[in-house]
Amino acid sequence: MDSQHWRATITAAQSGDRQALDELVAGWLPLVYNIVGRALNGHADVDDVVQETMLRAVGNLGSLRDPDSFRSWLVAIAMRQIRDRARRRTPDRLEEAPAADFAELTVLRLQLEGQRREVAEAVRWLDDDDRQLLSLWWLEVAGELTRRELAAAVGITRQHAAVRVQRMKERLETSRGIVRALAGACPDLRELTARWNGRPDSVWRKRLARHIRRCGYCGAPRESVVPAERLLAGIALVPLPAGFTLSLAFGGKTAVAAGSAGWSAKLLGALTKPAVAMTAGATIVAGGAYVVTQPPDAPPPRAEATPTATAAGSEPPPPSSPPPPPPTPSPSKESDLYGTVVDAVDRAPDPDTRPAALPRRPETGVTSTGGPKAVMQHRGDRVTLTGQGYVLVRWQISPSSRPGALVMPSWTGLKGKLFHVASGGWRRMDDPLPGAPNGYATGMGGPDIGYAVLPPGTQQMWQNEYFYLDGTVTLTQNERGCDYGLTVFPSNREAVDKDVGEGPAQGAIRYGLVRDTGTDGAPVPQYVTRSTPADPATVPQRSRV
Structure with a gap:
């Protein structure tokens, strides 16, 4: 929309025109959301900072003398709120994890691929000051801000802004190299990152950058590296989440x-x-x-299907107001229902029972926002998977650290289909480990260290759980109570077949178990929903597909 229109809209809003105010807020809210979201990398405070920015802008609109300076004035307010929020942070919140990784949101909502995706993911490795500056520079190269507006928002001269932007770009390029290296197959890098908790920070950025400078494999790009500003030019704003x-x-x-x-x-x-x-x-x-609500050009949200089974023991709380009755399903809607929900306890198979043959499904490959190995050790860690193929979720339960009730991970925002196809790793988590005292050293614990207790009706997990995805979905670690960790790997049918087929003859406790029926009747994982709740740990125990 041209500047003349916005000037007239701002002037009308200052004069008390309600429709003009509506248009002003709706038109500039996405810009503020992108600046704050990227500067704070999706931290839980994003909504509050956006709220305070818009509140101050609306509350002080009457003091704006020149409507032509509205955009730089609004951006400056946003940056002040970001800096004020940083000063208010208490020590107990310094290490708080993002509520929704903005790099991940950028990749998914704008469907970025290749080096554009690499730039978005590299933002995670920047320090707060660099990320704040990048939130403005990204919009500058995308055509949403001018250099004059960037400098005014930061409160420095254009010459000083040029120096700071250049230094930030150098650190961004270093971070891009780290993203590329972590997606590679360097054995020395794997050994170095064995002690890493998976969370980007300045200490590990320096360690990994030092490795890359010395490593012939990691330091040699496999393709020509395109400058970040050319990759970002013309990229649209990340759309606001529905329900914001x-x-x-x-x-x-x-x-x-x-x-x-x-x-x-x-x-x-x-x-x-x-x-x-x-x-x-x-x-x-x-x-x-x-x-x-829903942007006018966005596709309508996909309807959620009726649960096909319920969990034993607990029902989700009833809604505060009864929902409208669902429409009578048509034959075309019936085809959208698939799978059998695994909200049921199953018995461990006989150790000598060989698994059934694993059906063949199409594989074009799965990409992961966590790279080839996403380590999720803390509540709120998440990974988004996209594509067509197999995924391994490896469990590590730690009742020796903290026993108690296990809050299971959840699959949310499913678009497409997700099947639970096999269980492997040579044992279920309730199997005793060979040679353990009294046979109690299992994944689920024992009398000396305490037990990890599953929710009622929950299917027992195995050390390795395999899933087949055709679409996109997010897996969130919901650790509360008992400690546990998840490691997520994109995989393939050959690896699944080899894992579940290795049985006691190789020293394992038991063969694996194939669950895939080869049809849409294959089981879907527990706690799966096509919606994306504010807290994935609140997904009802009854699975929804």
Whole structure:
């Protein structure tokens, strides 16, 4: 939209035009969301910082003298809120994990591939100051900001901004090299990262960069490296997540402050009126809350199918208000239902029982936001998988560290199909380990160290669990209570077949188990949903497909 239109819209909003204010907020909210989201890398505070930025912008709009400077003025407000948030961080929140990795969101929502994807993932390795600057520079090279606006937002001269951007770009290129190296097959790098917890930080960035400089394999790019600014030019903004809520209600001191900034009584009154429609896929509801619904050009959300089985022992809590009755399924909708839910306890097979043949399914390969080996040791760690092929999820349960109730991981945001095809690793997690005292040294623990207790009705996991994906899905580690870790590897049918086929003759406890029926009747994993809840640990125990 041209600058003349925005100038007229801003002027109208300053004069108390409610429709103009609606358009202003809906039009500039995505820019603010991208700046804050990338600067904080999807931290749980993103929503709060976006909220405070827009609240201050709306509350002080009357003091803006030149509508042509609105964008740089708004970006400067956002950067101040980001810096204020950094100063307010308490020591117990310094290591808090992101609520939703913004690099991952960028890759998925913009469907980035190749070196564009590499740049997005490299952002994780930058320090806070560099990431804040990159959040502006990314928008500059994408055509959303000018260098003058970038410098004004940071509060420095254009010459100083050029120096800082150049230094940030150098560290970004180092980080791109780390992303490439971690996706490679260097044995020395694998040995070096054996002690790494999987979370990017400045210490490991320096260690890995030092290795890359000395390593002929990791230091030699397999293809011509395109400069980051050429890769980012023209990339669209990451769209707002559906259901994103922005509360701009005025009351008490906030209303007084807004009034003192020059707001008309007419506009303040409009902010507290009941719902009116907004443009750009947003709605303003009673009390002044902007709720982003569905962008006009986005496909409609896929309907969730009715659960095919329930978990023994617990039902999800009833909703606060009864949902509307589901429509009568049509024959075409029936084809969308697939699989048999594995919310049921199963017995361990006889150790000498060979597995059934593993059916063949198409394999074009699976990509992972965590690379070839995603280590998830803490609650909130997640990996998004995309493609067509097999995935290995390897379990490590640690009741010796912290026994108790095990909160299972969850599969969310499924688009396509996901099947549980096989279990392997030579043992179930409740199998005793050979030579262990009293046979109690199992994955599930023992009387001396305590037990890992599964939720009622949960199928026992094996050390290696294999899944087949045709689409995209996110797996989240929901560790609470008992400690556990997951390692996720894109795999292939040959590796699955070899794992489950190795039995007691090779010194293992038992053969593996093939679960795939070769049809859409294959089991789907527990705790799978096509939605993406704010906290994946709250996915109801009854699986949803």
